[in-house]
Amino acid sequence: MSRNQKQAVLFVALLCLDLRTHVGSAPICPHGHTGCHILSLADLFDRVIQHSARLHGLSSDLHSEFEHFFLPSKNHIGRVYRKCHTSSILTPNGKENAQKLAREELTEVILKLLTAWRDPLSQLHQSMAHQQDFNSFSSNKALELSDMVHELRKGVEKVTEKMQLLGMISNSVNGLSSSEALLPASESGEAMSDYELVYCFRRDSDKVQNYLKILKCRIVPEHGC
Amino acid sequence: MELRTSLSLLCVLLCMLGNQAITPHRDRPEDYTPATHTPEDYTPDTPVLPHFTGCRSREQETFRCWWSAGTFSNLSEPGALVVFFQMKNTPLSDWQECPEYTATVENECYFSKTFTHIWTSYCVQLRATAQNITYDEFCFTVENIVHPDPPVGLNWTLLNVSRSGLNFDILVRWAPPPSADVHTGWMSLKYEVQYRQRNASHWDKLDLESGTQQSIYGLQTDKEYEVRIHCKMSAFHNFGEFSDSIFVHVAPIPSKESVFPTMVLLVSGVVGLLILLMLVIFSQQQRLMVILLPPVPAPKIKGIDPELLKKGKMDQLNSLLSSQHMYNQDTYREDPWVEFIQLDLDDAGEKSGSSDTQRLLGFTRPGPKGDDDSGRASCYDPDLLPDAEGLLAAHCEMEEHHPLVSESGPSTPSPEATDAPFLPFRTQPVGQSWINMDFYAQVSDVTPAGGVVLSPGQQSETPGMNPDEKKKKGEDAGDEEVEKEKKLQLLVVGSDGGYSPEVVARQVESSAPYSPAPENAYHALPPEPGEEPQTWSVGYLVPDGEAQAPYFLPEAPPASVLPPVSDYTVVQEVDGQHSLLLNPSAPQSPACPPNPTKHLPSMPAVPMGYLTPELLENLSP
Numbered sequence: 001m002s003r004n005q006k007q008a009v010l011f012v013a014l015l016c017l018d019l020r021t022h023v024g025s026a027p028i029c030p031h032g033h034t035g036c037h038i039l040s041l042a043d044l045f046d047r048v049i050q051h052s053a054r055l056h057g058l059s060s061d062l063h064s065e066f067e068h069f070f071l072p073s074k075n076h077i078g079r080v081y082r083k084c085h086t087s088s089i090l091t092p093n094g095k096e097n098a099q100k101l102a103r104e105e106l107t108e109v110i111l112k113l114l115t116a117w118r119d120p121l122s123q124l125h126q127s128m129a130h131q132q133d134f135n136s137f138s139s140n141k142a143l144e145l146s147d148m149v150h151e152l153r154k155g156v157e158k159v160t161e162k163m164q165l166l167g168m169i170s171n172s173v174n175g176l177s178s179s180e181a182l183l184p185a186s187e188s189g190e191a192m193s194d195y196e197l198v199y200c201f202r203r204d205s206d207k208v209q210n211y212l213k214i215l216k217c218r219i220v221p222e223h224g225c
Numbered sequence: 226m227e228l229r230t231s232l233s234l235l236c237v238l239l240c241m242l243g244n245q246a247i248t249p250h251r252d253r254p255e256d257y258t259p260a261t262h263t264p265e266d267y268t269p270d271t272p273v274l275p276h277f278t279g280c281r282s283r284e285q286e287t288f289r290c291w292w293s294a295g296t297f298s299n300l301s302e303p304g305a306l307v308v309f310f311q312m313k314n315t316p317l318s319d320w321q322e323c324p325e326y327t328a329t330v331e332n333e334c335y336f337s338k339t340f341t342h343i344w345t346s347y348c349v350q351l352r353a354t355a356q357n358i359t360y361d362e363f364c365f366t367v368e369n370i371v372h373p374d375p376p377v378g379l380n381w382t383l384l385n386v387s388r389s390g391l392n393f394d395i396l397v398r399w400a401p402p403p404s405a406d407v408h409t410g411w412m413s414l415k416y417e418v419q420y421r422q423r424n425a426s427h428w429d430k431l432d433l434e435s436g437t438q439q440s441i442y443g444l445q446t447d448k449e450y451e452v453r454i455h456c457k458m459s460a461f462h463n464f465g466e467f468s469d470s471i472f473v474h475v476a477p478i479p480s481k482e483s484v485f486p487t488m489v490l491l492v493s494g495v496v497g498l499l500i501l502l503m504l505v506i507f508s509q510q511q512r513l514m515v516i517l518l519p520p521v522p523a524p525k526i527k528g529i530d531p532e533l534l535k536k537g538k539m540d541q542l543n544s545l546l547s548s549q550h551m552y553n554q555d556t557y558r559e560d561p562w563v564e565f566i567q568l569d570l571d572d573a574g575e576k577s578g579s580s581d582t583q584r585l586l587g588f589t590r591p592g593p594k595g596d597d598d599s600g601r602a603s604c605y606d607p608d609l610l611p612d613a614e615g616l617l618a619a620h621c622e623m624e625e626h627h628p629l630v631s632e633s634g635p636s637t638p639s640p641e642a643t644d645a646p647f648l649p650f651r652t653q654p655v656g657q658s659w660i661n662m663d664f665y666a667q668v669s670d671v672t673p674a675g676g677v678v679l680s681p682g683q684q685s686e687t688p689g690m691n692p693d694e695k696k697k698k699g700e701d702a703g704d705e706e707v708e709k710e711k712k713l714q715l716l717v718v719g720s721d722g723g724y725s726p727e728v729v730a731r732q733v734e735s736s737a738p739y740s741p742a743p744e745n746a747y748h749a750l751p752p753e754p755g756e757e758p759q760t761w762s763v764g765y766l767v768p769d770g771e772a773q774a775p776y777f778l779p780e781a782p783p784a785s786v787l788p789p790v791s792d793y794t795v796v797q798e799v800d801g802q803h804s805l806l807l808n809p810s811a812p813q814s815p816a817c818p819p820n821p822t823k824h825l826p827s828m829p830a831v832p833m834g835y836l837t838p839e840l841l842e843n844l845s846p
Binding site: 049056057060091094203206207210216222 | 343345
């Protein structure tokens with residue numbers, strides 16, 4: 001049986017290798033045609049943008065459910081200034097600012113944001129699952145959000161690699177795998193509550209979606225961009 | 226946990242109430258537009274403080290805020306109220322005054338692009354210029370106050386009209402608001418189309434559409450419809466203003482004549498079909514019944530007509546069924562044995578006055594009989610045993626006188642032939658079977674001489690027969706059969722095996738003490754007591770082909786008393802009318818030697834003249 005096991009392992013390894021090579025090469029058209037590469041990048045961008053839109057929609061739904069639960073007082077949003085843990089990340093606050101920002105920086109900002117939310121979302125899901133106030137639907141949404149953020153980050157990394165491959169952006173976008181661990185903490189140093197987390201994430205997912213759209217418009221020339 | 230949440234809710238409620246008491250805020254300032262909701266519409270009696278009526282952004286790049294002075298008329302002068310705002314960034318900025326008060330619009334503060342930061346919390350305050358009083362504060366983020374402009378270029382085209390001409394479908398098209406930058410993707414909009422009939426109050430809403438066209442189905446042709454559209458940012462809840470309504474109207478196309486004939490045709494077709502079906506059913510009722518409910522097949526026997534079974538007579542049935550070899554009817558009628566029993570009456574009755582029975586039993590009827598030496602054994606055959614001398618004598622006489630006896634089979638002096646003289650009847654082929662014989666006969670009368678008169682059960686009556694004789698004959702016939710049967714039984718019982726009628730005969734003839742006789746023989750006693758018991762045994766046909774016919778052995782009655790055995794009778798003689806006369810008291814032929822059966826011990830007289838098994842035991846030698 002050990003022999004069979006070895007063979008099975010070899011087979012799986014070969015498959016994995018194959019998969020990786022296929023993922024790496026990607027384009028259907030032969031290498032060298034710029035038009036062909038751009039098309040594929042545009043498809044990638046579209047896919048990523050759709051994903052981010054869905055992410056934002058989910059976070060918005062979760063936020064609405066939270067508001068139903070907690071009935072925040074009017075202007076509770078504004079009165080108490082919520083400092084999200086991602087506030088330290090410098091992000092463009094407008095369309096023009098985002099358009100003025102370099103592509104690399106913009107990409108980096110996106111990746112930073114997505115990386116910063118990986119752990120807090122899983123933490124959110126765990127805390128929501130333990131509480132009795134939320135139904136399973138909400139806690140499942142939180143879980144789905146953390147998965148989606150993870151996938152979106154991978155997708156954006158792929159797009160970044162693609163862009164770097166095509167020479168559209170420089171290689172200054174360093175690998176963010178070893179990014180600083182931004183622990184979600186409020187101003188007072190306490191851990192953020194669930195509501196605050198959801199609120200912050202909703203905002204950040206909107207940022208990511210818009211940044212990706214702007215980036216796409218800048219990378220892939222389309223009419224009206 | 227529940228306690229905590231309830232407590233927090235309570236606190237929140239109190240806070241809300243408190244806030245409402247202090248500052249007349251509205252929870253969602255985004256929902257209000259300055260045009261529709263003005264504090265002047267509300268109760269003017271209570272003093273209304275200056276407050277913000279709302280803040281809105283159209284394209285997520287700039288936004289505006291409006292306020293109202295309330296009932297404080299003195300503050301309605303321009304410049305009396307100022308707006309301060311603060312952006313909640315990491316370094317909390319100071320409160321700044323409204324960057325631009327719109328000149329054309331009263332009480333409006335306009336925030337340009339430079340002052341508009343998306344994803345940033347803002348707080349605006351309404352302050353009195355003179356005093357240091359903050360009448361109202363309102364906090365928000367810009368993306369949450371975005372109300373897109375209405376789409377432009379709303380138009381409709383007719384898709385199709387239904388066959389009936391009553392309904393139609395249209396396709397509605399529009400363009401996104403020009404202020405919203407959808408090309409770059411800065412804003413992604415979702416549109417909602419609403420329509421209603423001209424004077425209806427309720428608007429029908431279609432699903433949210435991301436594109437720029439949508440179809441409306443199921444509109445009625447003779448009615449006029451109003452269509453409008455508005456949009457919102459996807460994942461947000463704030464709809465913008467409605468666009469201008471467009472009116473849709475399609476004139477009904479008169480197409481009635483196409484409808485009418487088809488209906489008529491359909492109805493007439495269905496009616497005709499129904500009539501045809503009814504006709505078919507009624508005309509072919511029988512056949513349909515046969516097809517639908519097939520008759521159950523009756524049991525059939527080959528060659529037999531079932532009608533005959535129902536109505537035919539017994540004779541026909543019998544003939545039918547016999548031909549089928551299914552059952553044998555009573556064949557005893559044609560039984561040769563039966564025939565054999567039937568004696569030739571004419572000759573016997575005319576020729577001699579003596580009855581056959583008498584002759585059989587040895588009554589001396591002197592009279593010449595032709596052909597005495599026709600091969601019959603003579604009475605004085607030395608082979609014959611002295612026991613059966615009486616019988617022989619009777620037999621001899623019978624031979625001489627009885628015409629039937631003349632027809633008897635060969636009677637040789639051989640021991641086997643000893644049985645032949647005892648043939649009182651016509652010989653018949655060997656293949657006689659005793660089974661077909663009628664063993665029973667009815668006792669009709671008892672003669673004064675002590676003979677029992679039998680009447681035949683099923684034998685045809687010959688004319689001129691004496692009823693007594695007839696009865697006797699019948700009785701005898703029945704009795705002899707009974708006795709034959711009994712004889713069968715007794716023979717089986719008494720013998721040691723390997724019995725043959727000849728042996729019985731020999732035994733009967735030879736045994737002096739007549740010891741086996743009581744076992745083998747049985748008595749048929751006449752009613753008179755004191756008579757000598759007379760035994761007669763019935764011999765059987767030996768199936769090995771000997772020409773021996775069943776015969777009676779009317780032995781000379783033993784000297785003992787006749788016990789009362791009621792089942793049997795002794796055949797004395799056979800008369801001319803085919804009846805057996807039973808007369809135990811009839812005197813034996815003197816020519817014959819006395820019956821050694823007289824050796825039997827005397828027995829008490831039994832009136833019935835039958836021998837019971839107990840009596841048989843007593844008849845020990």
